[in-house]
Amino acid sequence: MALIRWTPGLMGWERDPFSELERMRREMDRLMSAFFPAAAIGRAAGVFPAVNISEDANNIYVRAELPGIKAEDIEISIEDNSLIIKGERKIPEEGENVTYHRREREGGIFRRIISLPAKIDAEKVTATSKNGVLEIVLPKAAEAKPRQIEVKAA
């Protein structure tokens, strides 16, 4: 027989319907991630630009797709342990005598702050832009790097 936690009320949700919804959301997330492993990583912040963050033993990598934005139009700064990306995407005017069939590309300003998951060495951060993809490499501070501890035979 399955054991069910006792909760007051008929189904337990009279107490706090929102916590019940939250629990259902978490359950859905868990189910989704079982089928689509990629969706399990992080929760999109909904702020432009969308970023992918990864890490290895030495660095944290932040990548963003910023097509048509020149490197000099992107401003990157580090504050405490946050990374700030600011900039503007300019869509040049194509002249007065043109007519549009499609206009899907958008321009505008953007600013995003990202809390970094580990202490980094702000002096050694590098950023490169290639084919419209920005890559920021943030070396981890010495104390944040994993240390291998050797076990000596007594």
Next chain:
Amino acid sequence: MAEKEMQVKEKAQVTTEGEQLKEGPVFLPSVDIFESPEAITIVADLPGVSPEKLNIDLKDNELTIEGEVDYNIGKDEKFLLKEYEIGKYYRKFALSNVIDQSKISATMTDGVLRLVLPKVEAVKPRKIEVKAA
């Protein structure tokens, strides 16, 4: 006027009529298409596609843009956050025969493709003068 702030746009995935032989998602690039009296220009966002990995094909008035993204992710990297997916780009356009297919030119800068499709001499609009009788 206040400056417009950019919004995150989910990449549109292609639901192709043909079967994809390669694994991985395929996305529709965002495009601007505009026309001047001399030419039709297509501007497409293809972030991560190098000019060598871009294929532009023109056959029977059908223009296909296909781009593969260069992955340069280290093999020890673990993802902490994934807000966008990486995949191929694919989009097809039907051209009318007003295009002079021999004079099409393409340039690629910072992940943005610019395709200029000049019109044939005969279809360039002509002003017709109305003479007073």
